Amino acid sequence: MTYEVVIGLETHAELATITKLFCGCSTKFGVEPNTQVCPVCLAMPGVLPVMNKKAFEYALKAAIALNCKIDEFTNFDRKSYYYPDLPKNYQISQNYHNMGIDGYMDISVNGTISRIRIHNVHLEEEAGKLIHPEEVGADYSLVDFNRAGVPLLEIVSYPDMRRVDEVESYMQTLRKILLYTEVSDCKMQEGSLRFEASISLRKKGVDRLGNRVEIKNLNSMKSVLKAIEYETMRQRDVLDRGETVDRETRLWDEVNEKSARMRSKEESQDYRYFPEPDLLPVLIDEKWLRAIKDTIPELPLIRRQRFIETFALSDYDASLLIDEKILADFFEECVKILNRPKSFCNWITNDLLREVKDRKLDIYHLKIKPKQLAALVEIIEKGTISSTIAKEVFSEMIQTGKDPKTVVEEKKLVQISDEGLIEEIIIKIISSNPDAIEDYKKGKKNALTFLVGQVMKETKGKANPKIVNEMLMKKVGV
Amino acid sequence: MKIDKDQVENIAKLSRIRLTELEREMFVHQLNNILFYIEKLNKLDTENVAPMAYTSDVSNVFREDKLKPSIPLQDVLINAPATKSGFFKVPKVIE
Numbered sequence: 001m002t003y004e005v006v007i008g009l010e011t012h013a014e015l016a017t018i019t020k021l022f023c024g025c026s027t028k029f030g031v032e033p034n035t036q037v038c039p040v041c042l043a044m045p046g047v048l049p050v051m052n053k054k055a056f057e058y059a060l061k062a063a064i065a066l067n068c069k070i071d072e073f074t075n076f077d078r079k080s081y082y083y084p085d086l087p088k089n090y091q092i093s094q095n096y097h098n099m100g101i102d103g104y105m106d107i108s109v110n111g112t113i114s115r116i117r118i119h120n121v122h123l124e125e126e127a128g129k130l131i132h133p134e135e136v137g138a139d140y141s142l143v144d145f146n147r148a149g150v151p152l153l154e155i156v157s158y159p160d161m162r163r164v165d166e167v168e169s170y171m172q173t174l175r176k177i178l179l180y181t182e183v184s185d186c187k188m189q190e191g192s193l194r195f196e197a198s199i200s201l202r203k204k205g206v207d208r209l210g211n212r213v214e215i216k217n218l219n220s221m222k223s224v225l226k227a228i229e230y231e232t233m234r235q236r237d238v239l240d241r242g243e244t245v246d247r248e249t250r251l252w253d254e255v256n257e258k259s260a261r262m263r264s265k266e267e268s269q270d271y272r273y274f275p276e277p278d279l280l281p282v283l284i285d286e287k288w289l290r291a292i293k294d295t296i297p298e299l300p301l302i303r304r305q306r307f308i309e310t311f312a313l314s315d316y317d318a319s320l321l322i323d324e325k326i327l328a329d330f331f332e333e334c335v336k337i338l339n340r341p342k343s344f345c346n347w348i349t350n351d352l353l354r355e356v357k358d359r360k361l362d363i364y365h366l367k368i369k370p371k372q373l374a375a376l377v378e379i380i381e382k383g384t385i386s387s388t389i390a391k392e393v394f395s396e397m398i399q400t401g402k403d404p405k406t407v408v409e410e411k412k413l414v415q416i417s418d419e420g421l422i423e424e425i426i427i428k429i430i431s432s433n434p435d436a437i438e439d440y441k442k443g444k445k446n447a448l449t450f451l452v453g454q455v456m457k458e459t460k461g462k463a464n465p466k467i468v469n470e471m472l473m474k475k476v477g478v
Numbered sequence: 479m480k481i482d483k484d485q486v487e488n489i490a491k492l493s494r495i496r497l498t499e500l501e502r503e504m505f506v507h508q509l510n511n512i513l514f515y516i517e518k519l520n521k522l523d524t525e526n527v528a529p530m531a532y533t534s535d536v537s538n539v540f541r542e543d544k545l546k547p548s549i550p551l552q553d554v555l556i557n558a559p560a561t562k563s564g565f566f567k568v569p570k571v572i573e
């Protein structure tokens with residue numbers, strides 16, 4: 001039987017504020033347990049939350065960037081449940097008036113654009129962190145409340161995805177939008193970006209959705225995709241046996257690459273949402289909305305399209321560049337100085353990214369500046385250095401932040417174009433390699449390549465290869 | 479609407495409290511009395527009245543994203559029934 005897979009995603013992103021949502025405690029990651037907590041985020045009796053303006057504006061910014069409808073009235077609700085990582089026994093979230101509803105995000109799969117609708121975007125507070133000791137027979141868990149109260153954005157998609165490549169593109173595109181708008185650092189390894197998937201299968205051509213299964217505990221984009229593949233097979237087997245899929249929540253087991261039931265729909269929780277009386281509503285006027293809108297930069301997919309059209313870059317190159325906003329910015333700075341888009345694109349996507357990877361550099365704090373890369377491309381074009389030497393110069397530049405001219409002078413890398421000097425070297429090479437000359441005269445073309453190589457070696461790569469080639473051909477008599 | 483014993487039991491479960499049979503009966507009675515009172519209000523025509531969650535007209539109260547000192551670890555853990563290396567220690571939870 002052929003089935004259609006219907007997939008929706010819930011995304012949680014911790015917002016990039018310095019302090020928590022309702023108190024002045026730091027949101028810094030990786031500090032000693034329970035050292036970034038106060039009476040508010042520990043839910044001591046009598047404390048009152050006060051909303052962090054930046055967190056609210058970040059959430060609003062994300063909702064706008066995801067093309068949501070923004071109501072002029074918004075407020076917060078209590079979502080009640082008991083769990084040791086939740087000190088108040090309720091989470092302040094939004095249920096009746098979300099930050100934004102009915103938005104969409106365009107994604108690109110193999111060059112085809114499709115539109116995934118966004119059901120809602122809302123702001124809530126993060127829970128604490130539970131640690132389950134690995135020692136055998138341990139009958140306790142440990143709680144760290146440093147994360148409790150960190151502002152958390154939840155983005156709920158409609159079940160508009162049908163294939164894993166769409167899911168992958170959705171996750172990548174959403175991550176880029178959150179990074180471009182600078183509302184979250186999206187560090188998945190630190191848990192600041194997390195996904196939950198809901199999956200159902202239906203027979204092809206049938207409108208009604210099948211029973212939906214939610215998958216939690218997905219720690220990387222890779223596990224999201226693996227879990228969806230696993231769940232698709234599991235549900236297909238159930239349906240093929242003529243049974244029905246239970247509506248339930250399942251936990252993904254990363255090690256064994258399978259999922260197990262966490263709770264069924266019958267056991268599902270009663271959150272008893274009601275408006276949070278400790279917080280006042282927020283009214284959003286046109287002026288405020290416009291001010292937030294103005295802070296949203298050109299978004300990745302649009303930027304990619306502009307790069308392809310304006311700079312004649314390939315889809316692949318443009319995608320690589322826009323992948324990290326900082327790289328795309330770097331590229332545009334270079335092009336502003338010198339109109340050589342293709343050349344800068346190559347330097348950035350090949351050499352720069354390789355150096356960054358090999359030397360484990362932080363792309364947000366690169367020593368090399370756009371005007372220096374532009375100067376490098378300029379002296380290659382002038383013939384001051386060869387493109388081979390340029391790679392060496394670039395490597396030095398990215399490590400030290402020196403200007404290309406300084407590197408060339410310090411390392412004496414200026415290209416040798418003096419024909420007299422090159423001729424001397426050629427004569428020397430010819431006389432010490434008589435066999436190669438013989439070979440060449442017998443018709444072995446690569447003997448010439450060998451001789452060119454010898455000249456380059458003698459000059460440590462500095463001889464102008466074009467001149468070397470021409471003079472050698474003359475010397476050996478072609 | 480009438481509250482029965484099962485509903486009282488469900489509320490007790492959600493609130494993590496244990497009730498005796500006697501208490502259950504007592505709460506059925508008390509909660510129904512409250513609901514009976516509310517029923518009277520339900521007779522009012524509220525069709526064109528928006529639900530009100532806030533009694534004041536104040537809105538948009540914010541704080542700036544500025545750090546404030548947290549409290550010392552020893553004060554954080556002072557009321558905890560059990561602790562371990564700076565953590566709160568709780569009965570094992572695995573969902």
Ligand SMILES: [Zn+2]
Nearest residue numbers: 023025038041
């Ligand atoms: Zn706090």
